[in-house]
Amino acid sequence: MTGARTPDRASLRRRTLLLLAAGAPAVVAAGSLAACGASVSPVTEPDAFDRPLLIPPLAESSVAADGTRVFTLEARAGTSRFLDDATTSTWGFNGDFLGPTLRAERGERVAVEVTNSLPETTSVHWHGMHLPAAMDGGPHQSVEPGQTWRPEWTIDQAGATLWYHPHPHGTTEQHVYQGLAGLFLIDDGETEAAALPDEYGVDDIPVIVQDKSFDDGELTIDDGGNEVGLLGSTIMVNGTIGAVLDVTTEIVRLRILNGSTARTYSFGFADRSFTLVASDGGLLRSPVELDRIRLSPAERAEILVRMEPGTEAMLHSFKPELGRVAVPFAVGGNDEFDVLRLRAADSLAPSSEPAGAFSEFGLDAAAVATTRTFQLQGREINGQRMDMGRIDESVQVDTTEIWEVRNQDLSPHNFHVHDVQFEVLDIDGDAPPPELAGRKDTVYTEPQRTYRLLMRFEDYSDPAMPYMYHCHLLRHEDEGLMGQFVVLAPGEVAQPPAGASSGGGSGGHEH
Ligand SMILES: [Cu+2]
Known part of the structure; x- marks a missing residue:
């Protein structure tokens, strides 16, 4: 199950990187490596999918006198029992691995008391959340060992599957990989009216998909220097390897989070389609029937799966279509594997059908005040690596913008913007696919x-406090593929972030 890597694959990786680094024409690199790379598959599937899927507990909270809902998170070190024959050192929130699911209503005031019981500096970022920059939990909101940080804000966005994870300068990959991540669910009238399965852990199931590699029972992130970061040989869902979910209802809602540091998945089933109901920031306008959904790191999808009594279905990740990457196998493009087994009871409780239309939303493309361009290349955006002391973009509050993002490399990147939920206006001028x-x-x-x-x-x-935008392939982010923007009121001028030293673009890493 530990899936030790063969020397062959490691040397293939090195050759690939050398070719790419030397600027060899992509077609040559891909052609010469395709033949020998055909059998490379880094994922080892478990013999059986018979371990009950762990469900992260719902976080407890208390309501303060002023009505604020208060959660408590403690980042700490622990051990997990992923493998039959070993215990594994891991990190978690309020536990050994991953964290509880936070849940709040739109309009609620929330606070989270975040305590760092780890031996090193971390932070906790509320991914997908619209909130003040000082509460965002990015690299400027460090929580030192032994300290407690207490952000608070009012939930002011559509119901959605958001998540939280560390965002410390230069070490985000390591902290997330060690196990620090959890879901943050927002409910509102819109999600209620959609008539979706909503009993947490019963027919409304968190599905945090991560890939890991083990060395002597311990998590290892050393992948011989892969371009995208670690492509782990073991797949887990909510910390369970070879997981089975016992389904008791006709329709089950899976809230899938790609919680991996680098791998992009293409989820689906060999024998059925599914209904996509929500993406990162909430419900779609209406449900969409799909065979596959591609999710790069940090993306979410809520899907409905229909089950017949006494039958099974296997959530699978098919070979992901990564676009015009130079060497698909080297970045996970040839990988496919089972992810989660669904096992329906002999008798299923009836589920209501989802509403035909969910949500009306839409930003006004005619109201755009500013268009900005972001060229992703290597570890730089527009030719610069992340510098915590430099503000890259200044945005005027109460305005609409277009951010034009282009991946200049022949390998994968993605793009995440803090503070907002955006709409994909077009891709090379064409309307985006429904998902x-x-x-x-x-x-x-x-x-x-x-x-x-x-x-x-x-x-x-x-x-004086910036938000981040960056590639969410976490090694890329740590190595500098990130920038900072501030939101300014009329007449305001961006100030260098308080307490941030200039330089040191790649944090704890040297490259
Ligand atoms: Cu990237």
Whole structure:
């Protein structure tokens, strides 16, 4: 189950990287490696999918006198029992691995008391959340060992499957990989009216998909220097390897989070379609029937799966279509594997059909005040690596913008913007496919294509505290593929972030 890597694959990787680094024509690199790479498959599937799927508990909360709902998260080290023959050192929130699911209603005031009991600095970012920059949990909101940080804000966005994870400068990949991640669900009238399965852990199931590699029972992130980061040889869902979910209702809702650091998946079933109901930032306008959904790191999809009594279905990840990457197998493009087994009871409780239309939303593309361009290349955006002391973009509050993002490389990147949910306006001038037509905060950027993202900066101006935008392949992010923007009120001028030293673009890593 530990799936030790063969020397052959490692040497293939090195050759690939050398070819890419040397600027060899992509067609040559791909052609010469295709033949020997045909049998490379880094994922080892378990013998059986018979371990009950772990469900992260719903986080407890208390309501303060002023009505604020208060959660408590403690980041700490622990051990997990992933493998039959070993215990594994892991990190988790309020437990050994991953964290509880936070849940709140739109309109609620929430606070989270985040305590760092780890031996090193971390932070906790509320991915997909619209909130003030000082509460965002990015690299400027470090939580030192032994300290507690207490952000608070009012939930002011559509019902959605969001998540939280560390975002410390230069070490995000390691912290997430060790196990620090959890879901943050938002409910509102819209999600209620959609008539979706909503009994948490029964017919409304969190599905946090991550790939890991083990060395002597311990998690290892050393992948011989893969271009995208670690492509783990073991797949787990909510920390369960070879997981089975016992389904007791006719329809089950899977809230899928790609919680991996680098791998892009193409989820689906060999024998049935599914209904996509929501993307990163909430419900689609109406349900969409699909065979596959591609999710790059940090993207979410809520899908409905229909089951017949006494039957099974296997959630599978098919070979992901990664676009015009130079060497698909080297970046996971040839990988396919089973993910989660669904096992229906002999008698299923009836489920209501989802509503035919869910949500009306839409930003006004005619109201765009500014268009900005972002060229992703290597570890730089527009030719620069992340610098915590530099503000890259200044946005006026209460305006709508287009961010035009282009992946200049022949390998995968994606693009995540803090503070907002955006809409994909077009891709190389064409309307996006239905799965990308909803509210998004992260989008996969295929090589050599241009994504125009429409977004609105409604409120929360702060000239002295930036939000981040970055590639969510976490090694890329750590190595500098990130920038900072502030939201300014009229007349305000961006100020260098307080307490941030200039330089040190790649944090704890040297490259
Ligand atoms: Cu990237």
